[in-house]
Amino acid sequence: MLLEIRDLVKEYTHSARPIRAVDHLSFSLTEGEITGVCGESGSGKSTLIRLICQFTPADSGQILFAGKDITHLSQSERRELYRHIQLVFQNPFRSFHPRFTLEHSVRAGLYNYHLEVPEEQFQSLIREVQLTPETLRRYPHQVSGGECQRAAILRALCLQPQLLLCDEATSALDVSTRLEIVRLLRETCRRHHITCLFITHDLRLAQILCDRIVILHQGRLVEEGPATDIFQHPQEAYTKELLDSLL
Numbered sequence: 001m002l003l004e005i006r007d008l009v010k011e012y013t014h015s016a017r018p019i020r021a022v023d024h025l026s027f028s029l030t031e032g033e034i035t036g037v038c039g040e041s042g043s044g045k046s047t048l049i050r051l052i053c054q055f056t057p058a059d060s061g062q063i064l065f066a067g068k069d070i071t072h073l074s075q076s077e078r079r080e081l082y083r084h085i086q087l088v089f090q091n092p093f094r095s096f097h098p099r100f101t102l103e104h105s106v107r108a109g110l111y112n113y114h115l116e117v118p119e120e121q122f123q124s125l126i127r128e129v130q131l132t133p134e135t136l137r138r139y140p141h142q143v144s145g146g147e148c149q150r151a152a153i154l155r156a157l158c159l160q161p162q163l164l165l166c167d168e169a170t171s172a173l174d175v176s177t178r179l180e181i182v183r184l185l186r187e188t189c190r191r192h193h194i195t196c197l198f199i200t201h202d203l204r205l206a207q208i209l210c211d212r213i214v215i216l217h218q219g220r221l222v223e224e225g226p227a228t229d230i231f232q233h234p235q236e237a238y239t240k241e242l243l244d245s246l247l
């Protein structure tokens, strides 16, 4: 197992009514697999990502990465962790500095970790994400959402992460671009043996992309299993409801 979530709990207490966004959640990610975490708005998907990345502290439970407890890390340990766990966000434009070219930002990811990718390999990765050196020399406002998201995938890829976390990484794109990015993610993860956690409310995309599916509802795990089982033989009423809403 590359990532294990064990009995994880996160409650937001500063609102009038405390909200348990993640409620005794347990599941794990097998190395090299793409797991889709699916649920409606408010089911706790983004909170889960924030907990894994340590953007917010867990109340209880454990997160293990490659067997190591990463639930509560120091700042320097967190920095080291981010080399191995890369994130692709929903809005590609917000994940790049507007005053730097895409290439500058992609290479900065490497400088930050004192890493070097031989130029030939860098050019090959650019081709792999179906960008051109010319597009990379542009600023974020000079490229399309799809191109910007490809650059975000390239930036992650350059660091050779073990785990890629995608938080609604295709939601801000139009339908055909969404499919292209999903295919790119699938091919890239397979080729580089990257484990992927793909957070989405879009079950159709999860069906195309994912090996395994975890269904969340109000912070709880409703059902999990191989994607084919979940889509062809859902066991839980809530999963059936979600699938019926696709028809």
Ligand SMILES: Nc1ncnc2c1ncn2[C@@H]1O[C@H](COP(=O)(O)OP(=O)(O)OP(=O)(O)O)[C@@H](O)[C@H]1O
Pocket (backbone or CB within 6 Å): 012, 015, 019, 020, 021, 039, 040, 041, 042, 043, 044, 045, 046, 047, 048, 201
């Ligand atoms: N910072 C916060 N403070 C208080 N409540 C929060 C906070 N962040 C999220 N919540 C609440 O926690 C619950 C889970 O939210 P979360 O954003 O994790 O769900 P989600 O499945 O990612 O939803 P969406 O798909 O709409 O982004 C929701 O009820 C939300 O209102």
